[in-house]
Amino acid sequence: MVNTITKGIHKVIQEKGCCNMKKNTIICISREFGSGGREVGQQLSKKLGIPFYDKEILARVAEESDMSEEFVKNHEENAVYSHIINVPIGHRFPGVDTEEIMTPEKLFMIQAHVIHELAAENESCIFVGRCADVVLKDHENCYSFFIHSPLEERIKRIVETEHVTERQAKKMIKQTDWERSSYHNYYTKQKWGDPGNYDLMINSARTGIQKAVEIIMDYVK
Incomplete structure (x- = not known):
């Protein structure tokens, strides 16, 4: 989570006009593992002076779900959906309210809520992964990129x-x-990596990390 001082620095940078980016711009980066997508997001954050959220979301989700960060980390982007976390669906425990059992679906909804909160708290910001591109698809000035x-x-x-x-x-x-x-x-009903679901597909092997950053900066201006 970005602290107050860091937010202040980001705001100053934006006010000085380091980029002609619109206010309330949300940049969502999806990426193949090993493509450098996280690094692209980090570099964008530095150049644009706006917050970057990836693993930083874990602490907020843990707090709102009343679960440990380790628990959230172990179950984020978990592809096992036919079971409540560690408990087969339909199983009942005497004296236990099943509404209190944390399911993958509940964890995803909490994460989506956190993403909306972070987007609302910042004039502009960057999200990497976690289906943010679909969660925030109705947000004005939301751009999605797929790094491969x-x-x-x-x-x-x-x-x-x-x-x-x-x-x-x-x-x-x-x-x-x-x-x-x-x-x-599973959660978005949209195919991950399908070109039709993103504003731009960027091949980082051809562009390099720095050029990929420049392409995105030019696109959101």
Whole structure:
């Protein structure tokens, strides 16, 4: 969560006009694992002087769901939906109100609520993942981008950043992309990575991170 001082700095930067971006602009970035989408979001945040939300959302969701951050982290973008978290649907516990059991659907709704709150609290901001592009689709000046890259390039990146073997990197990419797409498709009813669902698709292997940032900045002006 961005503190008051940081928000003040962001506001000053925006008032000085570092970019001709409209007020109340929301930038949503979806990304393939290893494509550099998070880095693109971080660089945009620095250049535009607006808050960036990714894992920072966890603390807020944990607070509003009355769950631990570790619990929320372990179950975010979880692709298992036929069960209440760790409890098969239909199972009953004597003396336990099933309304009090935290389900993946409830956790998603809390997360969506948090995303709306953060969008309302800031003049402009950036979200990475967490279906923010669909959650905020009716927000004025909301732009969505999908960052992708060929598998071989993503493997190289993960090997360098995560210090794993190529085989491990490939396995991580396959698993993470499957979890993200399953999660997104289930809750939004829109296909993750479908060009028709985004303003722009950006191949970071061709553009590089800095150029991808510039493309998005030019687009939202």
